[in-house]
Amino acid sequence: MTYRIVTVCTGNICRSPLAEYALREALGDAGLGQQVEVTSVGTSGWEIGNPIDPRAGALLRRHGVDARAHRARQMSSAELQGADLVLALDHDHLAPLEELLGAAAAQQKVRMVRDFAPTPVQDTGIRDPWYGDESDFELAWEQIDEAVGGIVEHVRAALDPRAPRPAAGERQ
Numbered sequence: 773m774t775y776r777i778v779t780v781c782t783g784n785i786c787r788s789p790l791a792e793y794a795l796r797e798a799l800g801d802a803g804l805g806q807q808v809e810v811t812s813v814g815t816s817g818w819e820i821g822n823p824i825d826p827r828a829g830a831l832l833r834r835h836g837v838d839a840r841a842h843r844a845r846q847m848s849s850a851e852l853q854g855a856d857l858v859l860a861l862d863h864d865h866l867a868p869l870e871e872l873l874g875a876a877a878a879q880q881k882v883r884m885v886r887d888f889a890p891t892p893v894q895d896t897g898i899r900d901p902w903y904g905d906e907s908d909f910e911l912a913w914e915q916i917d918e919a920v921g922g923i924v925e926h927v928r929a930a931l932d933p934r935a936p937r938p939a940a941g942e943r944q
Contacts, residue, residue, distance in 0.1 A: 773791045773807070773931070774791065774807060774808070774809050775806075775807055775808045775809070775856050775857075775927055775931055776809050776811075776854055776855045776856050776857075776859075777795060777808060777809070777810045777811070777855065777856065777857045777858075777923075777927070778810075778811050778812065778813060778847070778852060778855045778858050778859070779791040779792045779810070779811070779812040779813075779859045779861065779885070780812070780813055780814070780815060780847060780859065780860050780861060780865050780869060781794070781812075781814055781815070781856060781861040781862065781865065782814055782815055782816055782818075782864070782865070782900060783814045783815065783818050783819035783822075783844060783901070783902070784812055784813050784814030784819055784844040784845055784846070785819045785822055785823070785825045785828065785844050785902070785910070786824075786825045786827075786828045786900065786901055786902050786909070787861040787862070787898055787900065787901070787912055787916070788812035788813065788814065788861055788903045788917055789812050789824050789828060789832075789839060789842050790828055790831070790832065790909075790913055791803055791859060791861060792810050792811060792812035793832055793837045793839055793883055794837075794913075794916050794920050795810045795884065795920060795923060795924075797837060798921070798923075798924050799924060799927065800875060802837055802924050802928065804924070804927060804928065804931065808908055808927055808931075810844075811845075811851070813845050813846060813848075813851065813872055814815060814844055814845065814846055814847065815846070815847060815849040815864075815865050815868040816846065819844035820844055820845065820846055821844060821940075822843065822844045823840070823842060823843060823844075823845055824839045824840075824842040824844075825902060825909075827901070827905075827906055828901075828909055829842075830906075831906075831910065831913055834852075835913075836871075836879045836942050837853060842936045847868070847869075847872060848872075849872050849873070852872055852873050852877075852881075853873065853877065855881060855926075856881070856930065857881060857883065857923075857926070857927070857930075858873070858878075858881045858882045858883070859882075859883060859884070859885045859923070860882060860883070860884050860885070861885055861898045861916075862897040862899065862900065863884075863885075863896075863897045867883065868876075869882050870882070883899070884896040884897070885898060885915070885916060885919045885923070886898065886915060886918075886919050887919070887922075888919040888920075888921075888922030888923045888926060889915075889918050889919050889922065890921065890922060895912045898912050898916065899911075899912070900917045904915060923926060
């Protein structure tokens, strides 16, 4: 069984690739890399085919990750329907996801990245760093990184049929 995760931001050049690469690395480190596929997409088509934002690419390189192969893609119904977990990076991504997935499927699959932070956060959105400078990219990375461990544990539980399942909407 391959567990599929899709990370979603607006253009797929900043936040969602940061989350994609952070999750790939963490899942690999957790021994789950062969069982999980992580991709990223954007809600818009504005950046289709473009590489990762240079500031996001530099940040990933500082963390030992090479994202030069990344090219922006727009979300598709088929990819979202095939996902087990869809991770939105900000609140304005929720409506387009629900529109493409349908309300019932969105309720089951879509979560905010920061829903997985180790302690509840007041605002689960991660703001678009594209409009800012390197410090905004660092903040986005820190917010993503804070949630990665919780996402890994969520995936581990989903892959283990013996693991107790949380009730719908319950934090893990």
